[in-house]
Structure formats: structure tokens, C-alpha cells
Amino acid sequence: MVIGPIGQLVTAKSMPWRPGDEALVLEDAGLVINNGVITDLGPWEVVRSRYNASQVINADGLLVTAGLIDPHTHLLFAGSREDEFELKVMGTTYEDILKGGGGIYRTINDTIRAGDSELISIGLGRLNRALSHGTTTIEVKSGYGLTMEQEVRLLRLINELGRLSKVDVISTFLAHVPPRSGRRDEYVRGVANSINGLRGLAKFVDVFCDEGAFTVDETRVVLKSAVEAGFGVRIHADELAYIGCSDLVRDFNFSSMDHLLNTPESNVKAMANKGVTATLLPITILTNRTSKRPPINALRGNRVPIAIGTDFSPNTWSLSLQLAMELSTHMLGLTPMEALMAATVNAAYSLGLRDRGLLMPGYLADVVIWNVPNYRWLTYELGMNKAKVVIKRGEVVVQYGD
Structure with missing residues (x-):
């Protein structure tokens, strides 16, 4: 599975993320998933030329992040x-x-x-x-x-x-x-x-x-x-x-x-x-x-x-x-x-989970494609379910129409 082009991909670079740490913010990106695990990410032009996936999910103009984790x-x-x-x-x-x-x-x-x-x-x-x-x-x-x-x-x-x-x-x-x-x-x-x-x-x-x-x-x-x-x-x-x-x-x-x-x-x-x-x-x-x-x-x-x-x-x-x-x-x-x-x-x-929460190679492919253009909209728009596609271990488990 390849997700791309992605309007904006946002992830931590390492675990834990402390106040003041940098995050990875990629515009016009691509994300590669194989056997339930993230295997690659980067600029869309590079990902598109490198991989010929049977399943491609278009996230043009949309935000992509790791799946949410509720710890309490x-x-x-x-x-x-x-x-x-x-x-x-x-x-x-x-x-x-x-x-x-x-x-x-x-x-x-x-x-x-x-x-x-x-x-x-x-x-x-x-x-x-x-x-x-x-x-x-x-x-x-x-x-x-x-x-x-x-x-x-x-x-x-x-x-x-x-x-x-x-x-x-x-x-x-x-x-x-x-x-x-x-x-x-x-x-x-x-x-x-x-x-x-x-x-x-x-x-x-x-x-x-x-x-x-x-x-x-x-x-x-x-x-x-x-x-x-x-x-x-x-x-x-x-x-x-x-x-x-x-x-x-x-x-x-x-x-x-x-x-x-x-x-x-x-x-x-x-x-x-x-x-x-x-x-x-x-x-x-x-x-x-x-x-x-x-x-x-x-x-x-x-x-x-x-x-x-x-x-x-x-x-x-x-x-x-x-x-x-x-x-x-x-x-x-x-x-x-x-x-x-x-x-x-x-x-x-x-929760002591070191295999998820980041969009990096080797991590579980728990991913959300959001119906918003960038990460700031996640807390800017109130009261709406902004999730468009939810992917769990590389499988699309929730998908909303346009």
C-alpha cells in the first residue's frame, strides 16, 4: 500500500516527544506500507518513482498522522x-x-x-x-x-x-x-x-x-x-x-x-x-x-x-x-x-508501546488520513469528526466518503 500524494504528513522523530522537540512535517509526501508495517516515507515524487503498489490511497490536500492512542x-x-x-x-x-x-x-x-x-x-x-x-x-x-x-x-x-x-x-x-x-x-x-x-x-x-x-x-x-x-x-x-x-x-x-x-x-x-x-x-x-x-x-x-x-x-x-x-x-x-x-x-x-505512535520505517502502520489540510486544523475546527480514513496495521478499517 502507498499513501500519496499527501498534503501534509506530521510525525514525531523519536519517542517520547518532549515540549520543544522538533517534529517532522513533510508537504507533498508519500508513505509506504507493507505487511502491516511502515517501510518508507519521503517526497511524493521519490516514493512514486520507487514503488509500484497495487493499492494507492490519494491524500492530496489532506493531513496524515499516526493513529491516535487513548491512554486512559x-x-x-x-x-x-x-x-x-x-x-x-x-x-x-x-x-x-x-x-x-x-x-x-x-x-x-x-x-x-x-x-x-x-x-x-x-x-x-x-x-x-x-x-x-x-x-x-x-x-x-x-x-x-x-x-x-x-x-x-x-x-x-x-x-x-x-x-x-x-x-x-x-x-x-x-x-x-x-x-x-x-x-x-x-x-x-x-x-x-x-x-x-x-x-x-x-x-x-x-x-x-x-x-x-x-x-x-x-x-x-x-x-x-x-x-x-x-x-x-x-x-x-x-x-x-x-x-x-x-x-x-x-x-x-x-x-x-x-x-x-x-x-x-x-x-x-x-x-x-x-x-x-x-x-x-x-x-x-x-x-x-x-x-x-x-x-x-x-x-x-x-x-x-x-x-x-x-x-x-x-x-x-x-x-x-x-x-x-x-x-x-x-x-x-x-x-x-x-x-x-x-x-x-x-x-x-x-503505555510502554515502542512499536507505534510514529510514522517511521519499522513502526506499525496505524495511520489516519484527516479531512483537514494541516495539523493545526485538528484543534482549530471544533465538534466534528475529522477522520476520513483509518488504517490499522496496514488495513483500511474505516473510510468515509467525500
Whole structure:
């Protein structure tokens, strides 16, 4: 397969891409794909003269990038909470919603009651929607099972989704919230003691460390067991308040630290020193209607790799990484190039994936042809699905007409 002529091809040159790094921007380019892998790229005249491909996709006047990678979702759950959204808009607090039996515990109950086939059907529908918007790899967390038995069930279903879908699925065990009754210390020890049994089901272990969720000490117990069992570790940190969660960067080699709305600059420097990715979730900032923002200037100044995710969940109902990119520029102040790098190469880096996220020879041929003329339009035009053709491992899996 050859894609060309390409109006504009944009990719990182290496992984990770840090603020201030150069990117490769080629006008009137060509891209060569063979057996699901990128084999060559360069000026269109050179590519056209060198290769006689049976399949040529014309991208004249259009943008071509690597496929989008969503590094943070809670994709597998049953039910919805649109009624609670309306209550929140009208002034009801989340604490009052919890007291009424709603919130995350409502989703846990709905998910536990749903059958496996129902959850698979729900999950495949959501993965197809993400794919239609240009997402070719996605991370999916457990977290709506509460008991370890239910969490294992969800992880098995997440892995099954990866086998059934065109989208590559990266599974993460998430210690989401403690139970509403019983001894927390016993629950945390039980989770920590069970992590070894998750081998083969999850690549990462993640903990929601925050006010109202797990404490710093509880998080440390779970993550210590995860590291000892050989898992990569991630963390929801400092979203609602700063209680010391991001301080754990000094104790663990995180692949990613996510949210970071209340993170002190001293911890940003520690992230930079340890090569940790900061995963920002702007759609959740919007849906939570908060004025807090992650420390963009500190992240940029310390050259911390920045990734972007959707944080898809009952609270943040969007699987469009395009929307997350748009909001990252309009709400958080990322440049259009920073947003693109965050949703491709840096998202891959945060997930430990060294075979995708760049349009370079030897990388997977996960490619999006965009119905826009250049990369700036990806965050300039709002609210539209700008994907025209989505290619996964060299196969056209989504194609829209003119």
C-alpha cells in the first residue's frame, strides 16, 4: 500500500516527544506500507518513482498522522448516569448523589448485574466508536467490580474485547474506590495480596489516590505489591485535592501520572527526572466543571512528556480523542503540535508501546488520513469528526466518503 500524494504528513522523530522537540512535517509526501508495517516515507515524487503498489490511497490536500492512542479510559461498564448529570447542573453535590445510592457505586452495581455477553456487546460498540474517530489503540481499566472476583471477570472481558476488536486494547487493573462498608485496611491488604494472580490479565496496575478514594499509604501498599509482581504502575493523582499522592513519584517508576490538577511544581520536577509521562484529561475537567488546571507551564518548562486521554466513563461520556485534543488547546493552552504529539507518540510511550505512535520505517502502520489540510486544523475546527480514513496495521478499517 502507498499513501500519496499527501498534503501534509506530521510525525514525531523519536519517542517520547518532549515540549520543544522538533517534529517532522513533510508537504507533498508519500508513505509506504507493507505487511502491516511502515517501510518508507519521503517526497511524493521519490516514493512514486520507487514503488509500484497495487493499492494507492490519494491524500492530496489532506493531513496524515499516526493513529491516535487513548491512554486512559474506563470503557467497560454497564448503565449510565445522565440523570445525575442533570442533578449536578442544578446544584446537587456529588456527595449527596452518593448518599442517595448513586455515583460510582451505582455503576458498580449495574456492571455486576450485567451479563458477560451484554458487557462484550457494550464494549465492542464503544471500541468501534473510538475507532471511527481515529483511535487505533486504547487503554481500558477495570475498577467497576469492587471485589477481586469481579475485577478478574472484568479484566478477562477486557482481554476478550481486544481479541474481538480491530482496536488494540491495553488492559489495566484499577483499584478505583474502597467499599462503603467493612474495614478498609483488610480490603487494601486483600487487593495487594491478590495482585499476583492478575498476571496475564493486565499490563498495568493503577490506583485512584485522592480525597474520598484511596489514601497515600493505601496506594503505596497496592503499588508495592504490583511492582513486586512485575506490573507497570500508573496513578490517578491530585485530581480533587493534593493529599500527597504525586509525592509517590519518588518511590515508584510510574509509566504515567494522570489528572494532576493540584500537583506542586516540586513533583513536576521529580516527574521530569524520572521520565514519567503526565497524562492530562481535559474532557473530565469540563464535565466536572472545575476551574482547576494541571501545571502546564511547569510541565512544559521541565520538558515532561505530555499525553492526552479521554477518561471515558459514566462521568465523562466521550470516546473522541479529537475532542480531548481540541479542549487541550482551548482550555489548557497546549499548542496544536503538543496536542497531536500527546495523542500519538507520547500516549504510546506512556503505555510502554515502542512499536507505534510514529510514522517511521519499522513502526506499525496505524495511520489516519484527516479531512483537514494541516495539523493545526485538528484543534482549530471544533465538534466534528475529522477522520476520513483509518488504517490499522496496514488495513483500511474505516473510510468515509467525500
